[in-house]
Structures are given as structure tokens and as C-alpha cells.
Amino acid sequence: MKSKGISFLIIVLAIIIVISAVRLKTYGQQNLRVSNLDTGERYETIQEAINAANIGDAIYVRNGTYYENVVVNKTVSLAGENKSHTIIDARGSGNVISVMADNVEIGGFTIQNSEWTITQSGVYVYHSSGSRISDNIMRNNLYGIHLYYSGENIVLNNTFSDNRFGISLTSGTANVVSSNNFSRNQDGIRLSFSGYNVFSKNNISSSIFNAISLSTSTENAFSNNTVLNNGHGFDLTFCGYNMFLDNNVSKNEQGFSLSGSSYNTISGNNIFYNTICGVWLGASSDNVFVNNHLVNNRESFHLETSEDNSIYHNNFINTQVDTTQQPSCFDSVNFWNDDVEGNYWSSHNGPDENRDGISDEAYIIDDENRDSYPLMGIFSQFNILVSGKVYAIDVVSNSEISKFHYFHYPANRTAVLTFQVNYTGEEGFCRINVPNILIEPPHAVALNRNASLYSRVVHSNTTHSWLYFEYHYPQPGTLTITMLSQEPPPWYQLWFWVIIGLAMIVAILLLFVIRYRMICSEQKKVIQAYELKMHVREHFSTARAFFETDVERRKGKIQKFEKKYKVRIRPRKDFEDMIRSIELEKEEKDKVAN
Numbered sequence: 001m002k003s004k005g006i007s008f009l010i011i012v013l014a015i016i017i018v019i020s021a022v023r024l025k026t027y028g029q030q031n032l033r034v035s036n037l038d039t040g041e042r043y044e045t046i047q048e049a050i051n052a053a054n055i056g057d058a059i060y061v062r063n064g065t066y067y068e069n070v071v072v073n074k075t076v077s078l079a080g081e082n083k084s085h086t087i088i089d090a091r092g093s094g095n096v097i098s099v100m101a102d103n104v105e106i107g108g109f110t111i112q113n114s115e116w117t118i119t120q121s122g123v124y125v126y127h128s129s130g131s132r133i134s135d136n137i138m139r140n141n142l143y144g145i146h147l148y149y150s151g152e153n154i155v156l157n158n159t160f161s162d163n164r165f166g167i168s169l170t171s172g173t174a175n176v177v178s179s180n181n182f183s184r185n186q187d188g189i190r191l192s193f194s195g196y197n198v199f200s201k202n203n204i205s206s207s208i209f210n211a212i213s214l215s216t217s218t219e220n221a222f223s224n225n226t227v228l229n230n231g232h233g234f235d236l237t238f239c240g241y242n243m244f245l246d247n248n249v250s251k252n253e254q255g256f257s258l259s260g261s262s263y264n265t266i267s268g269n270n271i272f273y274n275t276i277c278g279v280w281l282g283a284s285s286d287n288v289f290v291n292n293h294l295v296n297n298r299e300s301f302h303l304e305t306s307e308d309n310s311i312y313h314n315n316f317i318n319t320q321v322d323t324t325q326q327p328s329c330f331d332s333v334n335f336w337n338d339d340v341e342g343n344y345w346s347s348h349n350g351p352d353e354n355r356d357g358i359s360d361e362a363y364i365i366d367d368e369n370r371d372s373y374p375l376m377g378i379f380s381q382f383n384i385l386v387s388g389k390v391y392a393i394d395v396v397s398n399s400e401i402s403k404f405h406y407f408h409y410p411a412n413r414t415a416v417l418t419f420q421v422n423y424t425g426e427e428g429f430c431r432i433n434v435p436n437i438l439i440e441p442p443h444a445v446a447l448n449r450n451a452s453l454y455s456r457v458v459h460s461n462t463t464h465s466w467l468y469f470e471y472h473y474p475q476p477g478t479l480t481i482t483m484l485s486q487e488p489p490p491w492y493q494l495w496f497w498v499i500i501g502l503a504m505i506v507a508i509l510l511l512f513v514i515r516y517r518m519i520c521s522e523q524k525k526v527i528q529a530y531e532l533k534m535h536v537r538e539h540f541s542t543a544r545a546f547f548e549t550d551v552e553r554r555k556g557k558i559q560k561f562e563k564k565y566k567v568r569i570r571p572r573k574d575f576e577d578m579i580r581s582i583e584l585e586k587e588e589k590d591k592v593a594n
Contacts, residue, residue: 033062046070046078046088061086061109070097072104080108083137090114095124096141103130114141116164121146125153132156138163144185147172154178160185166204169194177202187213188230195219204228210235211252214242222247227255233274236261244269251275255297258284258306267291268381274298281306281332289314291381296320301327309334313379313394317346326365333368342371344378344396352376355468356458357396357431377429382419384438394433399423401430406438415439417483425476431458431468432483439485445469446482453481 032042034049037058043049047070049059058077063085070088072078080086087110090096096111111122121143123133127150134156138144144160144167147153151173159181160166166182169175172194179201182188188204189212191197196219203226204211211230212222215237223245227233233252234244239261249255250272256279258264265288271278278297279289282304289311294300300316300323303309311334316325325345336342341358350359363371377398384391384406395401399421407416417439421428434443443465445455455469473479 033064035060050076065089067091069094072097072099072101074101075103077105083108083110083135086110087112095121097123099123099125099128099131102128104128105132107135110137112139112141116142119143119146119148125150129153133158143168147175151175155180165190169197172197191215191217191220193217200224204230207231214239218242227252232257236264240264254280258287260284262286272296277302281309285309291379296323298323299328300325303327303332303334304330306332307334311336312338312342314343315378316343329366329369336365336369336371337373340373341375342373344375348374350374357468386438391435391438395430397421397430399428415485419481421479421481423473423476423479427470427472429470430481431466433464433466434483435464439483441465442485443467444484446484447471448480449482
């Protein structure tokens with residue numbers, strides 16, 4: 001009995017030991033929250049996983065807080081389980097993540113609490129290219145992301161908040177920064193000595209100083225960004241050849257601020273409700289401002305010692321008491337039109353006797369600055385994509401324009417352009433510039449698809465037509481304007497007649513060739529006949545010579561024959577006599593035969 005009890009006790013103890021070991025192993029594995037998806041190995045820290053990884057491996061990091069300063073010195077990808085709950089925290093010391101290799105991918109993390117000295121960053125990209133940083137939260141860092149001497153990287157769909165700089169590029173080239181959200185940073189985006197970078201579809205708001213600042217940077221493009229409620233929207237210092245297209249810049253202190261900057265293009269931007277100035281220029285020249293909408297800014301344009309800037313096709317609109325559309329120019333003379341058209345000024349009500357959409361009176365800014373061709377309505381530009389090519393259509397109207405559509409029906413050679421006007425019940429007008437390749441003259445214009453409108457071509461050239469038409473409708477509302485053109489049949493088109501002309505020329509040349517060959521053939525036959533006749537004449541002359549020689553040679557023998565036999569031989573007189581005799585004998589034989 002005792003032996004059985006001891007055996008049972010040993011078995012129970014063994015089971016307890018095994019269970020404890022399994023639990024310890026399981027607990028240890030649960031602490032290994034970092035996995036290499038390619039090798040299957042698990043690690044306690046991100047850095048351990050990187051150190052053990054092969055080039056190209058994917059490292060997966062589960063939710064949790066990792067107090068590390070991660071150094072990525074080889075091409076790997078880091079993926080967090082959830083960007084809100086997978087946190088890498090530097091605890092105020094150094095960079096959170098340092099990228100020192102090419103083609104690194106980082107996504108799915110909260111990256112926070114870098115050191116706030118020199119260039120310490122949430123993600124510090126050093127002499128690296130081809131990396132992708134996406135879907136992360138960058139907060140409480142000196143730099144959320146700092147691209148230092150790095151190019152061709154992509155920064156996509158990240159959130160930057162409470163950093164000194166959201167993202168900074170120093171000597172960075174050809175990087176793409178798109179669809180990111182910046183809020184409550186001291187500066188959202190900063191560039192210095194950087195070029196050929198693209199910034200698009202970013203939202204930058206509530207920056208203490210600048211939403212986007214550029215210093216000594218060229219050839220960068222900013223498009224479709226929303227810049228809202230910052231100190232300065234775009235701030236440029238000693239910059240040139242940058243492009244700012246289709247951005248929404250609203251409720252900042254200054255929308256655009258340029259200092260010592262030239263040859264930049266600012267086009268298609270909405271510059272609304274900025275509390276100090278929509279656009280401010282200081283010592284800046286040769287910039288182009290075109291097709292921008294400046295609405296209810298405290299001051300629309302302010303220029304100091306800035307000359308030779310081209311400013312046209314912009315809309316200066318003010319409806320609030322404490323705003324002004326009147327630009328302020330100090331020691332600055334600029335071009336306020338393109339020698340044909342200028343800007344729309346909401347307070348200008350000059351006449352338009354010739355009905356071309358351009359006022360007959362200039363808009364006076366000051367003694368040295370004037371818009372000689374102010375527009376009678378708001379300028380709008382719409383782009384139509386046809387067969388992979390973009391065509392611009394310019395519209396000047398006192399109605400709000402929307403819903404542009406273009407249709408082409410090759411079967412019946414018809415082109416249709418439709419758009420809507422928000423009509424207020426007053427006299428409406430529209431002057432539209434249409435590429436002839438889209439809608440060929442002559443044009444027909446209809447209101448609400450049935451009532452024809454009288455339209456007049458105010459200008460045309462080989463590529464475009466400018467049409468002006470007016471519309472009246474008793475009730476305010478939305479009207480549909482339809483422009484229609486039907487391509488003429490082939491016999492109305494130049495190329496058709498060119499082909500017909502070439503075909504006729506070819507036919508005439510072919511007839512000339514045939515006639516020439518016939519003449520040559522006839523001449524050849526005449527020459528052959530002549531040559532044959534000459535050849536016969538030569539044979540006849542030879543026969544005559546033989547005959548005469550033979551007669552002379554036989555004359556002595558004939559005389560001997562006559563003496564010997566007492567007969568008289570009468571030879572032919574000559575060769576022609578012999579020929580005639582032969583012909584007579586042949587005729588006699590023919591008669592006898594018949």
C-alpha cells in the first residue's frame with residue numbers, strides 16, 4: 001500500500017511540474033510580441049527583431065507600448081497591429097525611429113516623445129530613398145518626420161499633432177507627401193534647400209506659426225491642400241519656380257506671404273477670410289497670380305517693393321464691411337492684365353457696350369497700377385478630359401457656374417457641352433472660350449435644352465472661339481445651358497477636298513502617262529517601219545550591183561554563143577526590167593491558176 005501511495009504522489013508531482021513548465025513557456029511566449037513573418041521567430045523588442053532579420057523581411061508588432069530608440073539599418077518593413085494602440089515611445093531621448101537604409105516601410109504605429117533638441121525626430125530618415133511611411137500617428141516630437149538629404153520617399157496618410165514641426169525636408173528631393181493631417185503643430189510642413197517635391201491633398205490646420213514654410217527651395221509643387229486657421233498659410237523666403245495649384249487657404253492671418261521670392265506660380269487657389277491679408281509680397285518679382293478667388297480677406301493684395309508680377313483672371317470679391325478688394329501697392333508697379341483681359345472686381349460696375357464680357361472702363365488701383373481690361377463677371381476655368389488630354393474652358397459670367405459635362409457622339413458627328421447657372425432672376429450673361437477641337441463652329445446655344453439663345457462670336461482664331469450670350473428667365477433658379485455643334489459632312493471639311501484634289505491630280509498624271517506611252521509606242525512603230533524600209537532599200541541596191549556585175553561578166557560569153565550557134569540573145573536591159581518581167585510572169589501564172 002505504501003509503495004502505491006508513493007507512486008501516485010510521484011505521478012501527481014510530475015503532472016504539476018509539467019503544467020507549470022507549460023504555463024511558464026506560454027507566459028514567455030506571450031511576452032514575445034514582435035514577430036518576423038518570414039522566419040516565424042518571435043522577439044521581445046522591435047530592435048531585436050530588426051537585428052536578427054534578413055534583408056526584405058516583414059516584422060509585425062502587436063499592440064503595446066515599446067520604450068525604444070529603434071534603428072532601421074537594413075531594408076525591412078515594420079507593421080503595427082493598430083496605429084492607436086501600437087506605440088513606440090522614446091521617453092524624450094533621441095530619435096524614436098532612425099531610418100538609415102533604403103526601401104524601408106513603416107506603418108501602423110503611434111510614434112511619440114522624441115528628444116526636443118537639434119534634429120531629434122519621430123522618424124529620422126537619413127540619406128535614404130525609396131522608403132514609405134504611412135498610416136502612423138506622430139505626436140509630441142521635435143520633428144514628426146525629418147527627411148535629411150533623402151529623396152524619392154513617400155509619406156502618406158499620417159497624422160501629425162503637437163510637434164514642433166510636423167514634417168521637415170532638408171535638402172530633400174523628389175519626395176511625395178500626400179493625404180496627411182497636420183494639427184496643433186507649431187509649423188506643419190517645412191522645407192529648406194529642397195526641390196522637386198510634391199505635396200498634395202494634405203490638411204494643415206491650427207499651426208501656431210506657419211502651415212507650410214519654404215526657405216531657399218525651388219521647383220516644388222503644392223496642389224489640393226487645405227490650409228485652415230494657421231498663422232501664415234504659405235510662407236516663402238528666397239524661393240523660386242514653385243507651383244501652388246488649387247489649394248484652399250482660409251482663415252489664416254496671411255494666406256500667402258512671399259519675401260524675396262520670384263518666378264513662382266500661384267493659380268486656381270481659394271483664398272478666403274484671411275484676417276490680415278490674402279496675399280503679401282515683399283521684394284518679390286516676376287511671380288504669376290492667375291485664376292485665384294480672393295473672397296472677404298481683410299486686405300486682398302499687399303505689395304511692397306515688388307514689381308513685374310503678372311496678376312490677371314483673378315476674382316476679387318468682398319461682401320463684408322471690414323474687408324477690401326483694393327490692393328495696396330508701395331513702390332510696386334505690376335501687370336494687372338495680360339493685354340487682353342484682367343481681373344474681376346466685385347465693386348466695379350463699368351459699362352460693356354460691345355457685349356464681350358470686358359468692361360469698357362479701367363479699374364484704377366493707384367496712379368501707377370491699373371487694370372485696363374476688368375472683367376464684367378466672375379472668371380472660372382473648367383478642365384475637360386478627352387482621350388487622355390486635358391482641355392481648359394474659360395467662362396466669364398455673373399452667374400454661378402457648375403456641373404460642366406462634355407459629350408461627343410461620333411455616330412452622328414455631334415458634340416455637346418452642358419453646364420448649369422445659378423440664375424438670380426436678373427439679366428444673366430456668359431462669355432465662354434471653347435476649344436474648336438471640342439466643339440467646332442458654328443455653335444448653337446440652348447436654355448434648358450429647348451429654348452434657343454442668340455449667341456455672338458466676339459473673337460476667334462484657329463484654335464478657340466469666344467462666344468457671348470445673354471439669358472432671361474422670370475423665376476430665379478438653376479438653368480441648364482447647352483452648347484451644341486454638329487460636325488459638317490465630309491464634303492464640308494478641308495481634308496475631304498484635299499483628298500479629292502490629290503485623287504484628281506493622280507488621275508490626270510495617270511492619263512498623261514498612258515497618253516505618253518501610246519505616243520511612244522506609235523513613234524516606235526514608225527521608226528521600226530522606216531528602219532525596215534531602209535533595210536529593204538539596202539538589199540535592193542546590193543541586188544542591182546550583183547545584177548549589173550553579172551551582166552558585164554557574161555557579155556563576152558553571150559557574144560561567143562551567138563557566133564557559134566547563129567542565134568540572137570536579147571538580155572534584159574536593166575535590173576528594173578528584169579523585176580517587171582518577173583512580176584508579169586507571176587501575174588500570168590496567177591491568172592492561169594485561177
